Amino acid sequence: MCGIAGVIYKDKKAHPVGEALTSMLESLQHRGPDSAGYAIYGSLNFPDNYYQLNVEVKRKRGALDNLKSLLNQFSPIFEEQLIKSVGDSDVYKCKITLDEYSLLKPCIREIDELENVRVINGSHSFEMIKDTGKVKDIAERFDVQNRMGTHGIGHTRFATESGVDRYHAHPYQSYIIPDITVVHNGQITNYWKIRDPLERKGHTFESFNDTECIVHYMADKLNQGYKLEEALDQAVIDLDGPFSILVGTPNGIGIAKDKLGLRPGVMVETDDIFAIASEEMALHDVTDSNQIEQIYPGETRAYTIR
């Protein structure tokens, strides 16, 4: 199954997006019990060239020290925090500065070569929070309720392929363009047909997860100059299998539903918000409106604020 949810506030001002998405994801908890995640946009307000890194660090002697000393070769470390988590690792969060965006991915790749650490993500304009466990526990662990932002997407995961761990929780991110994320309910059945041309272009894949493939696909399209709506329309043509894809960018959110409409998706739009979810119950967490719209097979819907 999996549950997807997204909300964007039309006034472009900061709203309690963390609280809104947490309510929505708790309503969708039954669709995905094993992990959950958020991408909350407009929450960091970093100056240019500053980035937040989220790194999974195993509780092994020296792991955190090695990470910090490598990080110091790239940048001074600002505002660091170690968040206690489940399993054999914790999440280390910090702020760094790089000369330009193109250095972010190489920095992440170098950190990933260290033993006992793995980068969850690096971002400039949004905060990625994802972990294994129930929504309520993750929200408390990462203080999600207090995260303000302009918009965001979220996910509850019922794994049908690849492992259940923090990295494989959604959202997935691509570094082809800055700060694009995807959450997804479904399976992509022509995975290799989508992945091959992206790899031939030089884009690197970290896993065999189909959601990673989608986020690279979407990022590649946006990088070519497609608008979010156009990229979503093209995804409906190019991707096979049952899916509801929810994309987050610094400018907005959008959904694409497969040609046969085999995965759910409903939405609501009012004067104040545009919201999308797998089921209606999650929409009522952010609006009193009863004007629920079905997203039809092959349909795409998006809202951008910039």
Place this chain on the structure above:
Amino acid sequence: MKEYVIDAKEMAEKELNRSIKEQSSSHDKLIIENPESKHNICAGLSEDVDIEINGSAGYFVGTMVNGPKIHINGNAGWFAGDNMTKGELIIEGTAGDGAGQGIYGGTVIVKGNTGSRTGEIMKGGTIIIGGNSGFMTGLLMMGGKLIILGDVTDDVGESIMRGSIFVLGDVKSLGKNATMDQITSEDQKELKEVLTKYGFELSDEDYTNFKKIVNIQ
């Protein structure tokens, strides 16, 4: 008339359905407040009781019911009225995919729009959609009447075997094994009877404009 109000706010699905079942035998009408789009509401209910749901229901509302009259003052999720054998399910708002899926008897009414595959594998009974219906409406239909007052999109009646689909609005395309048939005065009379009963007011001219879709003989 003996009425009973159930506040579903803090109830889990099973708890709610257990309460509905228990109260149905000793009351004429149950009013369910704060349904919060919970799934499977009234599943398997076989008492002749009136149920009013004030708010939206989730997936499979009224699935496998045999007898009750359920009225939803809100929307419904996927597969509303699935496999109903007897009774009535009236949805004032919209419904998701597969409304009236596989019904054997009874009546499912959605006043607004529905998603895809409305009335798929229905074997009997009547489904009325006040608005538009999506992709593959009447998929694998085996009997009964499916009435759409709005438009339908692609592949209406895909692989239909028996039964009739009546559409007042536009039909984008027909599915495999589906064909347009001539509407008869008997059809019009039956449509008028059932639509008037449920408060749909159409002009006499409207009844002549229905398109009838059946299987290729």
